Amino acid sequence: MTQTRGIDVAVSTVILTLRRTDDGAAVLALPLVLRTREPFADQWALPGGWLTPAESPVDAAARTLAETTGLTPSYLEQLYAFGAVDRSPTRVVSIVYWALLRQDEVDAQSAAHRASGLAPENVRWFDLGDLPPLAFDHRKIIDYALWRLRSKVGYSRVAHGFLPAEFTLADLREAYEAILGKHLDPANFRRQVESAGNLLPTDQFRTGSHRPARLYRYNTDVELADHGPLGPEETSTR
Amino acid sequence: MTQTRGIDVAVSTVILTLRRTDDGAAVLALPLVLRTREPFADQWALPGGWLTPAESPVDAAARTLAETTGLTPSYLEQLYAFGAVDRSPTRVVSIVYWALLRQDEVDAQSAAHRASGLAPENVRWFDLGDLPPLAFDHRKIIDYALWRLRSKVGYSRVAHGFLPAEFTLADLREAYEAILGKHLDPANFRRQVESAGNLLPTDQFRTGSHRPARLYRYNTDVELADHGPLGPEETSTR
DNA sequence: GCAAAAGTGTTACTGGTACACCCATGT
C-alpha cells in the first residue's frame, strides 16, 4: 500500500569539474541535459532521473552520472532534498547530489566522444559563468552546490577531487583559486597544504618552461571530507 | 501518473532542547514516540509522518513537531534524506529535519501537560545520554544530528536557539558546554561572543546568590545560521 | 643573461587560550 500517493522521488546531480579555457585559465564547468519532454521541454536541466525501488538515492545519482558522462566521480555527496509543492507541475521531491570529476578524465572522455561521434547528443558542458536559463529550480540548486563547494574547500580536501593522481602544488592552487574565485599566495599555500600532511611528495618533477615542479600524490588513507557518523558508504563515493 | 510507484516519502525530526537535571546540570534531551504499529511496534522512534501532497517537507516537519510537542521551533533545518533500500521493510525515503526548542517553552508546555493530564501518552523525553533502543536507523540519525549541531555551534549562533529572549552569558555558555560536552573558560567565552556582535546588552540584571549578571538579547537582525543561497524560507523557521 | 615559476625565510598581525586578578552580591 502506497502511503504518499502522488509524490514522485527524483534524483539529480550537480556534476562539477575544472575546464581549461582557451587562454589557459581554469574555470568550473558542469554538464546539463536538454529536456525533450514537458515540463520545460527544450530547456537545459541537471542530469537525473526517477528513483527506482531497487536502488538507493546515492546509487541512482552515480548511475545517472555515469549515463551522462560515462565516468565515476572522485567525490559524491548529498546536497539537499528539494520538495516545495510548486517546484514542478506534478509533485516531485528531488534528492540532489553534487559530484566532482577529475579534469583529466573528463578531457579524455570528451575526446573519445568527439572521436567516435557517439557522444550523448543532448548533453553539453557549460562554464559556470555562462549558464543558459534552466528548468525547474535548477539554477538555485547549482548556486547552492557552489556555495557548499566553496564552504567545504576551506576545511576539507575536496579540491583534490578535481585533480589527477599526480599533480603539482601549482595545479592544486589553481583548483583552489578557481573554486574560491580569488588569488592565493603561492608561498603560503605551499606551507599550508604541506603542513596539513595529506600530500605525499614523489620523486618526479613536471618539466616545462621554467623551473621543474615536484609532483605530489594524495595520501589515500585520508578521506576527502569528514562525513561525521555517516560513513562514506552513505554519502560519498565508491 | 506516478513515476516512482512503491516509494513512500516520510518526514522525521530530531527535536532537541536543553533539560535541567535534578542536580542543576544542563543536558540535551529529545522527544521520542512509542510506535503502535508494525514495523518496530512498541519501540521508540523519531516523531514524524508521511509527506502529504499538499505540504512541503519543511511544513510537514513543523506540523509533526507541533503535534508531538505543541511548540514551534526556534530553529529548523533539513538534516539529510535517508533512502537506503533496506532501512525499512517497505521502501521509504525519509527526509529528516533537526530542530531546536527553547528550554523555557518546553518547561512551560510540560508543566501544562502535567497539570491538564492530556499530554500525548506515547511521547516521552529522553536525555541523550540515556536513549532506549530505537526503531529503523533512527539511532544513526540522532548521532548525525548531534554531529551537525556540534559542528554548527562552532561557526554559527545556533546555540541561541535553546535560550529564551533574555539570558545571561552564563546561560549561553552553559548551552555551549552542554552541546560540546566540555568546559569553556568564562572569561574567553565572554570576549568571543561579545566581539561577534550578535548580542545586545540590556539594562537588566539577573539577581541571584551572587553578583548580578547582565541580561542580553539576540540581535534579531542576524540569522541563527548562514544558509547560503537557500534562504531561511526553504531551510529554517518562521 | 633574463624572465618566470619553484621554493625558502622573515616579520607582523590576529585570534585563541591560560590564568591572574578585581568586583559585587547574598549569606
Place this chain on the structure above:
DNA sequence: ACATGGGTGTACCAGTAACACTTTTGC
C-alpha cells in the same frame, strides 16, 4: 568577612598574511 560567580587585564602561542629573497629551468 567570605564564598562565589561576574567581569577585566595580560601574556603567550599558533596559524595566517604579506612580501623579500634565492633557486632552477627554458629561451
